[in-house]
Amino acid sequence: MSAEVKVPTLGESVTEATVGQWLKQPGDPVKLDEPIASLETDKVAVEVPSPVNGVMGQQLVKEGDTVSVGAVLATIEDGVAAAGNTPVTPREEAAQPPASDSIAPKTVPAAAPEAAPAPAPAPTPAQAPAAAPAPAAAFDAAALSPAVRRAVLEHGIDPATVKGTGKDGRLTKEDVLSAAQAKPAAPAAAPEEAAPAPAAAPAPGRAEERVRMTRLRQTIAKRLKSAQDTAALLTTFNDVDMSAVIAAREKYRDSFEKKHGVRLGFMGFFAKAACLALKDVPSVNAQIDGEEIVYHDYVDISVAVSAPNGLVVPVVRDADKLGFAGIEKAIGAFGKKAKDGTLTMDDMKGGTFTISNGGVFGSLMSTPIINPPQSAVLGLHRIEDRPVVVDGQIVIRPMMYIALSYDHRLIDGREAVTALKIIKDAIEDPTRILIDL
Known part of the structure; x- marks a missing residue:
């Protein structure tokens, strides 16, 4: 059974908003009143809380879409994963292989093949892929805004290595800029992570980016x-x-x-x-x-x-x-x-x-x-x-x-x-x- 997440009342004379960011993705566990999305109105950003405990279901709208008060944004499905067992260590250990399936496509493509041999009793090499979900979890918890994502890409910062100072530990643009300034010269790491950079290299200084204006800026x-x-x-x-x-x-x-x-x-x-x-x-x-x-x-x-x-x-x-x-x-x-x-x-x-x-x-x-x-x-x-x-x-x-x-x-x-x-x-x-x- 699923519960619908609707656009809440946004304030006097405010009838619609723009979906600014999804804070939870399908399959993520959610708790009652935990923010799952951020809406941008004419004046402020409004977080939409989950009405129940469960697992994030289908997202019915995309980031940047305009929605009206009362419109259905997403569904929350029943699931034991979010029934208050999140902090329990045994559950985390048991759920680690499935977590690799859901997180690996986002961050570490090589982790997907490791999901099958994961049930092996105690393979020592498996500890290396197991460490990968930690940065991914930090990345999801940061709930990066568009401005922060641009700063992360521009400065080549791994968001998992930066401590957020915003609400609930989320990263702010200032956090990324501070990390970029404090980041030591790392010529060894740069060539590996900058492998995609050659695409932008042919025309240095002439790159363009189109970003949709936020409702507040409009x-x-x-x-x-x-x-x-x-x-x-x-x-x-x-x-x-x-x-x-x-x-x-x-x-x-x-x-x-x-x-x-x-x-x-x-x-x-x-x-x-x-x-x-x-x-x-x-x-x-x-x-x-x-x-x-x-x-x-x-x-x-x-x-x-x-x-x-x-x-x-x-x-x-x-x-x-x-x-x-x-x-x-x-x-x-x-x-x-x-x-x-x-x-x-x-x-x-x-x-x-x-x-x-x-x-x-x-x-x-x-x-x-x-x-x-x-x-x-x-x-x-x-x-x-x-x-x-x-x-x-x-x-x-x-x-x-x-x-x-x-x-x-x-x-x-x-x-x-x-x-x-x-x-x-x-x-x-x-x-x-x-x-x-």
Whole structure:
């Protein structure tokens, strides 16, 4: 008897998704609630759990297919292999020959002939093929995403030799890149494993690869283009002396982390400074809805976070009511969830204003695009020592360019410049944040 695995409810107004990756293959044992597939929606990746214990049956759709809520993805067949006996050593020993049959075609073609003589009492040479399934098991457990698979192929890394830091020990692209950098020169192994390389050798540097855009990337592209087509975008700039904030962080960093269990970062200062500006200039925190303007008496700040499949913007709700610790904890939690691919639709729903920090990647200056239906976005950039004039003297100060992109249909230039100036003043004199000035 088999059980059907269906596409779960994906969130408000989300009716379909793309099959991003199969985490289990036909014949693999599965447990109740164990993820068997990953679906990509417009905003997040959703893992589909198994409804029962059993063995992975037929996959009814392929990776890259679009499926609707309620559609049947696969079947789970009855099987003692997944009835909770997986950890038992005797079972593993007994099941080792069949495991070679299922795994060998994927990784070690030579293992297939070894399956027949496997029942021999104790052949010493059989230990060599027996060792092969271990890397294969690690490979399956890693549940490689398309980006990780490309990195593995490009850098010639054996995924079985790399320890994953993602959710459930899965490999991330960063894990593969780190392994590639730490990988010693191995001229002896390279000629053997690079045997297929001659196919690409005739045209070095001119290889092409076509990769289907993920649903998240497609949505990002549509929304950003829609913002350019719909909003009257304009950007105003200013620069900020970061001396006071840097001094405050240095002075209170250890005691802050000891008390709150989270590091004191720059984002907390900018989030609180933005709250001051949005309260004083309400239009920057508003949005256009048809022929009406919607003003918000709360501040929900969308914080741009880099995820494996693209940029996502989870929302720190009621940021104006949170302290520094609350904001830093929320941002830290979102960053971890983005890396693990566990952000939910609720995490990114809403938001009245966005902060994007391109400085972590080394950006000196940029013109960020608003996140519809919001009307403004604050762009942060890298901090660098520059000569500035203070009290008639040329001094070296840690400076940062900040940018505010806004929808000119709703926000006038005077309001945008005023809001950015409030943020600048609050960062240069953080006491203003404490006394709400």
